[in-house]
Amino acid sequence: MMDVEQPKEFLLSIEGLSVSFDGFKAVNDLSLYVEENEIRVIIGPNGAGKTTVLDLICGRTRATEGSIRFRGKELTKLREHEIVHAGVGRKFQNPSIYEDLTVFENLELSFPRGRSVLGALTFRRDAEVINRVEEIAEMIFLKDHLETDAAILSHGQKQWLEIGMLLIQSPELLMLDEPVAGMSVSERLKTAELLNTIIKKHSVIVIEHDMKFVEDIAHRVTVLHQGKVLSEGSMERVQSDPKVIEVYLGH
Numbered sequence: 001m002m003d004v005e006q007p008k009e010f011l012l013s014i015e016g017l018s019v020s021f022d023g024f025k026a027v028n029d030l031s032l033y034v035e036e037n038e039i040r041v042i043i044g045p046n047g048a049g050k051t052t053v054l055d056l057i058c059g060r061t062r063a064t065e066g067s068i069r070f071r072g073k074e075l076t077k078l079r080e081h082e083i084v085h086a087g088v089g090r091k092f093q094n095p096s097i098y099e100d101l102t103v104f105e106n107l108e109l110s111f112p113r114g115r116s117v118l119g120a121l122t123f124r125r126d127a128e129v130i131n132r133v134e135e136i137a138e139m140i141f142l143k144d145h146l147e148t149d150a151a152i153l154s155h156g157q158k159q160w161l162e163i164g165m166l167l168i169q170s171p172e173l174l175m176l177d178e179p180v181a182g183m184s185v186s187e188r189l190k191t192a193e194l195l196n197t198i199i200k201k202h203s204v205i206v207i208e209h210d211m212k213f214v215e216d217i218a219h220r221v222t223v224l225h226q227g228k229v230l231s232e233g234s235m236e237r238v239q240s241d242p243k244v245i246e247v248y249l250g251h
């Protein structure tokens with residue numbers, strides 16, 4: 001009997017996605033598929049549409065055309081908070097942590113029960129919360145800094161704290177925009193380690209310009225150019241693709 005290949009189940013399926021700003025197509029008929037437990041890195045020249053793709057996935061920007069299915073659910077019709085609820089977390093380039101609170105308090109505030117009004121009123125610092133905060137703090141290398149005010153953390157530690165604030169909400173998909181920008185070499189290496197831990201239970205989409213970091217983390221790389229996929233595959237494959245060298249890596 002012939003082996004019939006089953007169609008693959010993707011965590012995220014983007015098909016025919018476009019958005020126009022005053023007639024300019026920032027994302028143009030884009031298709032992109034992300035699997036479970038995958039780290040996908042999106043690279044490309046300035047203005048290629050990378051940030052806009054993340055904006056479309058998280059509902060910040062509305063698509064003109066196309067679909068974004070996450071676990072079979074259509075996201076293009078949902079509002080931002082509904083997309084968060086569906087399991088998509090996004091970290092922006094600038095950390096939005098509470099500087100005057102401690103690491104513990106920042107993580108505690110992000111714990112899902114603390115977020116609704118009722119949750120906030122009935123919130124108790126019980127064993128479940130403490131355990132979860134400590135578990136996340138360990139992952140983000142801040143276990144010894146739980147009582148430290150976020151304001152005095154290093155730039156890299158602040159970035160990790162914000163990733164921790166996303167992780168504590170257990171999103172299935174995390175989206176990170178240039179997570180290692182401004183980090184030291186050792187912080188960058190630890191961030192690669194963190195992402196490799198994260199993908200045991202989550203999927204990650206990262207926008208990145210730092211090619212050394214991309215090499216350390218990427219399972220697959222998608223190169224965007226003028227709102228379209230220019231090339232896709234392993235780091236080695238896209239690095240040696242003449243089209244990619246011409247528009248991006250050769251500069």
Ligand SMILES: Nc1ncnc2c1ncn2[C@@H]1O[C@H](COP(=O)(O)OP(=O)(O)OP(=O)(O)O)[C@@H](O)[C@H]1O
Nearest residue numbers: 021022025026044045046047048049050051052053
């Ligand atoms: N809200 C908006 N209104 C008008 N134009 C926009 C808007 N958002 C993005 N653009 C335009 O869409 C294009 C793609 O921008 P985007 O920020 O997605 O690129 P990028 O690949 O993330 O670039 P960079 O690497 O510089 O961050 C740019 O030309 C930008 O000016």
